[in-house]
Amino acid sequence: MFDRDKWQEIFSTISKNKTRTLLTGFSVATGIFMLIFLLGAGRGLRNGMTNVFAQDATNSMQIYGGRTTMAYKGTPEGKRIQMVNDDYLNLKKSIEKIDAISAMSYIPGAEIISYKNNFGNFNVSPVHDTYKKIKNFEILQGRFLNEKDIQEHRKVVAIQDAVKEVLFPKEEAINKFININNIKFKVVGVFNQPSFDESSRDIYIPITVAQKIFNNNDHLQRISFTLNDVSLEESLDIRQFITYQLAAKHEFSPEDKNALWIQNNIENSQTFTSIFSAIEMFVWIIGIFTILLGVIGVFNIMMIVVKERTKEIGIRKAIGASPRSVVGMILMEAIFITAASGYFGLIAGVGLLEIINKFDLIYKIYPPAAIYFLNPQVDLGIAMGATLVLIVTGTLAGFFPARKAASIKPIEALRDE
Template identity: 85%
Template sequence: MFDRDKWQEIFSTIRKNKTRTVLTGFSVATGIFMLIFLLGAGRGLRNGMISTFSQDATNSMQIYGGRTTKAYKGTPEGKRIQMVNADFLTLKKSIEKLDVISAMSYIPGAETISYKNNFGNFNVSPVHDTYKEIKNFEILKGRFLNQNDLKEYRKVVAIQDEVKKVLFPNETAINKLININDIKFKVIGVFHQKSFDDNSRDIYIPITVAQKIFNNNDYLQRISFTLNDLSVEESKDIERQITYKMAEQHQFSREDKNALWIQNNIENSKTFASLFSAIEMFVWVIGTFTIVLGVIGVFNIMMIVVRERTKEIGIRKAIGASPRSVVSLILMEAIFITAVSGYFGLIAGVGLLELINYFDLIYKIYPPAAIYFLNPQVDLGIAVGATIVLVITGALAGFFPARKAASIRPIEALRDE
């Protein structure tokens, strides 16, 4: 039942001790604010990293040729390992649990791309049709490359939406002809892909066409593939198998770590998952300690309140107040200070996270590195739950001083100076 007299007394006490109450409430609000903000920032970091690294399928691997650092069978160190079509075909047949595989070639010389009076320098990447299943991107218009494009040597391209903005700012790109090093290619699709920075502007063409008309022989820049249902240990076994197979074909030492560079996204995704879990645990520890400090502040202020009101409590008990009423008075004050402070801390934390999201979406004011920090947010259930826990701990912080107040004997309280 609502006890008006008790609440009047609580507000009267708070008004008499404004500075002390504000400082205590500030410590509690800071605790819940820091917890909410840190949790949101941790989630933002997780979202950013996941978004960035989700450019490639998490069950994928990429192979790049390097340079040897060890002499092998009469071949001096420093030999460049240049992958070719034969490597692609060998790996396609030999890799266990292979899902899809694609190679990427390159175009020698400058990549000058134009349409009418619009020009730009873009990344032109010759690939297989399966590349879209390895590189996560979304087809916005048209389609991606297919098997017929490769078999029939069709001069077609799929362009990124950023490329479309430059070459076709005011018209549809599909079925238009663009010039790549003075050779015309038909645009068959427009896609969007996540990128590390704003300079990612890609164009994909059939690898067979590039190797035929741009005179780059059968050289490959990298080989990418995805695997079916593999553990991290199994993926490392695949790495060793690839290294041994390539060492046999290109005549370099199996122990030469620099001859090939293999990016294992299966292992990387597990590593990042563990890292994010550790970050979230660290955030919880820091936030919890901050809240504990705020609760200690509530405990201290309630002890001071009990000490200052010893004589008043003695008089109250002498005229018939029950221990229960004394305990409830102290508890109500502790819970009120904790709840109000926690609420303001919660609102401030969530508000700051929403403000960050607002400026990111509307004004795009983040620096390029902020791609690693995306959509900071905190689960509403966690936020409310943390506030409830704070109120409960605040009640416990007030309980012990309240119990001490209830145990005061009236005659001793009246003698207190």
């Protein structure tokens, strides 16, 4: 039941010690503010990194050739490992749990891309039609490469939306022909894909066409594939299998870590999840300790309040006030100071995150970092958790001073100087 007199008494006590109360409340508000902001910032960093890594399927692996750093069977160190079509075909046959596999080739020399009077520098990547299953593409118009394009050596391309804006600023791109090193390719699709940087502008062509007309033989730059229902341990076994298989064919030591670079996104995604879980835990620890510093301040101020009001409390008890009512009065004051201060800290933290979101401040301050920091926010569960922390800490801050107040004997209180 609402006790008006008790609340008037609490506000009267606070008003007599405004500076002390404001400083104590500020420390509590700062603790909650730091907790909310750091948790929101951590979520923004997680969202950004998730978006960056989303360009590759989380169940995918990529293989790149490197250079040996160990002599092996009479071959000196420094040998370049050049993957070829046979490597792609052998892996496709030998790995049972492969879902989709695609190789990527390259075009030797400079790439000159144009349409009428529009020119641009773009990344031209020869791939198989299955590459779409490995990369996270969103087809905006038309289609991606298909199996017939590969088998029939069709001169077709799928272009990124950023490429379309340069080459086709005022017209549709589908079924138009662009020039790649003076060879015409028909545009069959426009897509969008997540990327590490905003300057990424990709064009994909059939790998069979590139190897046939751009004179790069059967050399491959990368082999990518996705796996079906594979655990982390199985993915590590597959990585080892690939290493030994390619080592036997290209004659390098399986122990040479630089001969091949195998990117295991199954392992990376689990590592990524573990790292950000640890970061969130660390943020909670920092935030709670910051709140505790504020709670210590509330504890101290309530101890001072009890000391200053010793005579008053003694008189109350002498005229019949129960220990419970004394405890309730002190607890209510402590909880009110903590809750009110924490509420302002909560609102300030959420408000700052909303401002960062609304006005895209990270991009304006430091554009390269914007891709790694996306939609910082605090969900309802975290806000409720912060509220629970406030209630518990406010109660703890007032409990011991309240117990001390309840134990005051009226006669000793009246003698207190």
